[in-house]
Amino acid sequence: MNTHVKITNVESADLSRRSFLVGTAAAGLALGYSAVPGLDSALAATAPAHFDPSVWYSIAPDGLVTVTCGKADMGQHIASTMAQIVCEELGANWKDMRVQLASNDPKFNDPVLGAQITGGSWSTMMNFDAMSRAGAAGRIALTEAASASMGVPAGELVVRDGVISHPKSKKQMSFADIVKSGKATKTFTADELKAITLKTPDRYTLIGVSVPQLDIPSKTNGTAKYGIDVMLPGMAYGAVVTPPVRFGATVKSVDDSAAKKVPGFIKAVTLDDKTGTTTGWVVAVANTFAGAKKAADALKIAYDGGPNAKLSSESLFTEAKRLQGLDDSGQFFVKDGDTQAAFGTAAKTLEAEYTTNINIHAPMEPMNATAEFKGDILHIYSGNQFATRSGAIAAGAAGIDPKFVVMHQMWLGGGFGRRLDADMMVPAVQAAKAVGRPVKVIYSRENDMTMDFSRPLTYQKVKAGLDADGRLIALNHDVVSAWPTARWGIPDFLSPSVDKKGPLDAFTVNGSDFFYSVPNHNVRAIKNEMAHNATPSGQLRSVAPGWTFWAVESMIDEIAAATGKDPAQLRISLLDGAGKNDGGAQRLRNTLLAAMGLAGYGTKKLPKGEGMGVACVSSQERATASWTACVAHVAVASSGEVTVKKLTVATDVGTQVHPDNIRAQVEGAALWGMSLAMFEKATLKDGGIEQTNFDTYTPLRMSQMPEVAVSVIANGEKATGVGEPAVTVVAPAIGNAVFNAVGARVRSLPITAEAVKAAMKA
Amino acid sequence: MPNLNINGRNVSVDAAGDSPLLWAIREQLQMTGTKFGCGAGLCGACTVHVNGEAVRSCQTMVSDVVGKKVVTIEGLSTKSDHPLQKAWITEQVPQCGYCQSGQIMQAAALLAKNTNPTREEVVEHMNGNLCRCMTYSRIQKAIMRAASEMRTASNVSGDRRAT
Numbered sequence: 001m002n003t004h005v006k007i008t009n010v011e012s013a014d015l016s017r018r019s020f021l022v023g024t025a026a027a028g029l030a031l032g033y034s035a036v037p038g039l040d041s042a043l044a045a046t047a048p049a050h051f052d053p054s055v056w057y058s059i060a061p062d063g064l065v066t067v068t069c070g071k072a073d074m075g076q077h078i079a080s081t082m083a084q085i086v087c088e089e090l091g092a093n094w095k096d097m098r099v100q101l102a103s104n105d106p107k108f109n110d111p112v113l114g115a116q117i118t119g120g121s122w123s124t125m126m127n128f129d130a131m132s133r134a135g136a137a138g139r140i141a142l143t144e145a146a147s148a149s150m151g152v153p154a155g156e157l158v159v160r161d162g163v164i165s166h167p168k169s170k171k172q173m174s175f176a177d178i179v180k181s182g183k184a185t186k187t188f189t190a191d192e193l194k195a196i197t198l199k200t201p202d203r204y205t206l207i208g209v210s211v212p213q214l215d216i217p218s219k220t221n222g223t224a225k226y227g228i229d230v231m232l233p234g235m236a237y238g239a240v241v242t243p244p245v246r247f248g249a250t251v252k253s254v255d256d257s258a259a260k261k262v263p264g265f266i267k268a269v270t271l272d273d274k275t276g277t278t279t280g281w282v283v284a285v286a287n288t289f290a291g292a293k294k295a296a297d298a299l300k301i302a303y304d305g306g307p308n309a310k311l312s313s314e315s316l317f318t319e320a321k322r323l324q325g326l327d328d329s330g331q332f333f334v335k336d337g338d339t340q341a342a343f344g345t346a347a348k349t350l351e352a353e354y355t356t357n358i359n360i361h362a363p364m365e366p367m368n369a370t371a372e373f374k375g376d377i378l379h380i381y382s383g384n385q386f387a388t389r390s391g392a393i394a395a396g397a398a399g400i401d402p403k404f405v406v407m408h409q410m411w412l413g414g415g416f417g418r419r420l421d422a423d424m425m426v427p428a429v430q431a432a433k434a435v436g437r438p439v440k441v442i443y444s445r446e447n448d449m450t451m452d453f454s455r456p457l458t459y460q461k462v463k464a465g466l467d468a469d470g471r472l473i474a475l476n477h478d479v480v481s482a483w484p485t486a487r488w489g490i491p492d493f494l495s496p497s498v499d500k501k502g503p504l505d506a507f508t509v510n511g512s513d514f515f516y517s518v519p520n521h522n523v524r525a526i527k528n529e530m531a532h533n534a535t536p537s538g539q540l541r542s543v544a545p546g547w548t549f550w551a552v553e554s555m556i557d558e559i560a561a562a563t564g565k566d567p568a569q570l571r572i573s574l575l576d577g578a579g580k581n582d583g584g585a586q587r588l589r590n591t592l593l594a595a596m597g598l599a600g601y602g603t604k605k606l607p608k609g610e611g612m613g614v615a616c617v618s619s620q621e622r623a624t625a626s627w628t629a630c631v632a633h634v635a636v637a638s639s640g641e642v643t644v645k646k647l648t649v650a651t652d653v654g655t656q657v658h659p660d661n662i663r664a665q666v667e668g669a670a671l672w673g674m675s676l677a678m679f680e681k682a683t684l685k686d687g688g689i690e691q692t693n694f695d696t697y698t699p700l701r702m703s704q705m706p707e708v709a710v711s712v713i714a715n716g717e718k719a720t721g722v723g724e725p726a727v728t729v730v731a732p733a734i735g736n737a738v739f740n741a742v743g744a745r746v747r748s749l750p751i752t753a754e755a756v757k758a759a760m761k762a
Numbered sequence: 763m764p765n766l767n768i769n770g771r772n773v774s775v776d777a778a779g780d781s782p783l784l785w786a787i788r789e790q791l792q793m794t795g796t797k798f799g800c801g802a803g804l805c806g807a808c809t810v811h812v813n814g815e816a817v818r819s820c821q822t823m824v825s826d827v828v829g830k831k832v833v834t835i836e837g838l839s840t841k842s843d844h845p846l847q848k849a850w851i852t853e854q855v856p857q858c859g860y861c862q863s864g865q866i867m868q869a870a871a872l873l874a875k876n877t878n879p880t881r882e883e884v885v886e887h888m889n890g891n892l893c894r895c896m897t898y899s900r901i902q903k904a905i906m907r908a909a910s911e912m913r914t915a916s917n918v919s920g921d922r923r924a925t
Contacts, residue, residue, distance in 0.1 A: 074858050075856070075857030075858030075895045076857070077857070212854070215856075216856050217851055218859075219859025219862050220842065220847045220850040220851060220855075220856065220859075220862060220866065221835060221836070221842040222793070222796070223795065224859055225794070226860060228794075228797070228798065229788075229794035263778070288785060288789055289785050290781040290782060290785045290786075291781075363858070364805065364807055364858070364861045364892065364894045365858075366799070411859070412858060413797070413858050413859070413860030414860060414894050415858070416894070442798065444801055445799070445801055445802065445805075660854055664854065665857075671896035671898075672896060693800055693801075693804055694800050694804035694805050695804055701892065701898075702888050702889050702891075702893075705896075705898045705899065708899065
């Protein structure tokens with residue numbers, strides 16, 4: 001079972017053993033951990049030119065507090081959230097808070113993960129404690145300095161809105177005054193930092209308040225800078241030409257005679273990608289992007305299609321079925337009890353296949369990167385979710401040591417997992433090297449879609465065994481897919497298998513280790529090597545729970561139908577909290593009840609052709625779950641066409657830092673779930689992705705948006721993630737609603753009118 | 763070199779007449795608020811105004827706008843205080859924010875002609891603008907808020923004229 005991700009082979013921040021320093025530097029107060037490269041020198045620096053403000057946060061002599069966010073901000077406002085957590089304990093005024101984005105310096109690594117990676121809806125839960133303690137340490141140091149300056153006991157001081165006051169004497173000092181005094185200097189040992197008593201939730205004045213997000217104004221007037229907006233002196237532009245085959249093609253020859261006639265054309269560069277990220281790519285470099293694109297279109301390139309050139313979605317499904325049928329395929333992720341024996345005693349068995357098609361991230365900002373060689377240093381400008389690995393890929397493309405790569409983080413024009421990958425670094429680096437100038441490479445939408453590290457095509461087989469009373473006593477669940485995380489080549493991102501057959505990619509099966517009590521339960525993770533090679537897959541918003549719950553939550557409804565039970569009541573009975581499910585199961589049950597209540601589930605008879613369906617999930621991982629339930633209300637026409645009338649989502653997030661942001665994330669995630677369930681489908685043909693732009697790959701538009709109701713449960717437990725879980729609950733809720741409306745069971749995503757109509761007849 | 767009028771300024775751009783306006787704005791004029799999304803007029807991220815009409819600058823050639831007035835997000839207001847920009851902040855619309863320049867420019871063209879749109883009119887007018895973060899409900903709310911503010915403002919100024 002995937003209890004937690006621990007990356008130990010990446011340079012670890014391991015803040016647990018480090019002292020926390022508060023010190024006056026030339027340009028203000030710097031706060032951060034010791035023995036972190038740069039911080040000691042920052043504190044020791046005397047000349048402003050040497051001051052490195054890139055620590056966890058700093059306070060300038062004017063009182064402005066700048067928090068450096070080591071997380072990629074792709075619209076989840078995580079930079080603002082980090083500032084909010086610091087601000088709560090520091091006692092600063094929200095209007096004085098600023099944020100900046102970190103470089104790939106290891107000092108900005110995640111305190112839990114030990115690397116710079118943003119995903120899994122992990123950021124708030126894994127940084128809440130560290131940021132709180134950083135804020136509190138700053139408040140303590142400032143208070144002690146104020147106490148010394150005012151000549152009053154520190155215990156009598158009140159910190160509020162960036163001002164430290166002494167009510168008895170009516171003396172006060174602002175943070176700015178204290179910073180200017182230069183007296184706030186303090187070192188906390190690791191134990192002292194750990195011993196700081198943090199505020200209890202009843203004392204919060206900022207956590208739980210929907211403060212204005214710090215990044216939003218710049219996103220209403222065009223001033224927010226994304227990777228694509230980077231401009232460097234002397235910069236050239238690169239447009240990539242990608243082969244007709246997604247992976248495995250090679251360039252046989254390039255004829256640039258027509259490209260040479262394009263004004264401003266510089267060079268066509270065939271990539272030599274030793275990182276194995278891209279195959280058969282060519283970059284056309286020119287003085288302008290329009291020129292580069294024109295030149296790219298004019299290149300005549302001959303390819304060898306390679307080993308995957310004849311594969312299609314159908315071949316990947318066929319291979320998946322073949323693998324599932326073998327007794328010795330894959331590895332066990334869950335092996336509870338003895339399913340084989342239990343099936344032997346079962347009064348009834350149900351079997352079903354569930355599939356999902358290839359899905360494309362398609363963030364609105366197409367992939368891009370700008371590379372500049374300056375002395376020994378390679379500078380990369382790009383919005384990226386995994387600076388630690390992407391820097392290494394850039395180094396690999398350049399043939400240099402990763403320590404010579406500086407990644408400059410930008411705002412991300414959408415991430416959704418796509419920017420965990422680093423393919424865009426390769427053409428930028430090799431083009432910059434080839435032409436001796438900084439180069440900005442921008443993918444066309446066609447490059448972006450056909451070369452996506454997609455959500456893999458998945459095939460799942462689920463077999464359920466029921467006893468004579470209709471109780472679920474056994475469940476076998478096989479999951480066959482490409483393995484997105486295995487592709488990274490970082491062993492610690494893989495999980496040991498229960499049957500000790502070597503590591504498996506838990507990011508293909510997370511969610512299948514659910515909180516229902518099923519005494520005999522097997523989950524097999526089976527790698528579809530053919531799909532893995534032909535369609536290099538990636539982490540798409542919510543990853544495995546996006547397909548595992550499609551299967552599990554559909555099957556639970558099939559069991560309810562087969563045993564004449566109400567699907568919601570069946571779930572409640574399975575969420576009994578027995579044994580290892582204690583705690584989580586009850587939270588999930590309560591969340592389901594909340595969604596049912598908000599949706600009016602079962603309270604009135606719906607018109608003919610309409611139905612409600614429920615689903616509940618423990619996304620993302622079992623150990624990092626946000627408890628999320630959905631009631632979908634649909635209307636199904638006789639043509640099979642499905643209209644989603646309303647999605648009601650309830651989610652238990654423990655502690656809410658920013659209620660409005662949680663609602664925005666949950667609503668966005670729910671609509672993503674619906675878009676994947678209804679509108680988004682990519683297909684492989686002759687080794688290439690057929691869909692190239694938003695005319696054929698069609699995410700949800702405004703006119704297709706249903707009513708969305710969100711209920712957020714904040715019960716004081718630890719803060720959990722909100723960016724992804726609601727994605728995963730929607731597809732099964734819609735599928736179950738369709739069944740309840742017209743009796744048609746659909747087992748493949750996306751749900752099409754044809755499939756519904758066919759199932760209605762069956 | 764073609765001469766263009768952009769945000770009230772006359773500028774000459776070093777761009778071929780048959781190249782997209784989008785790249786001339788972004789690269790030659792270094793105004794990067796207008797975004798590239800699809801290059802095919804399918805997403806709306808590159809929306810600007812040409813003589814007051816919302817157009818896709820990736821599908822508009824430089825030569826098409828010679829002698830016309832082009833307005834980008836940078837020129838929509840002098841202090842980022844167009845009613846839509848204020849409403850976008852009040853409703854906390856943007857997530858990643860990448861599509862929002864285009865959304866605001868598309869909406870501004872509607873409100874310039876109709877400060878009292880119905881929900882259906884808003885959806886019809888905005889449906890060509892994709893938002894991958896799916897902020898659609900907040901976009902709608904912000905447009906309605908801005909429309910309401912514009913109606914109030916015009917009533918006030920109307921009253922002033924009357925007195």
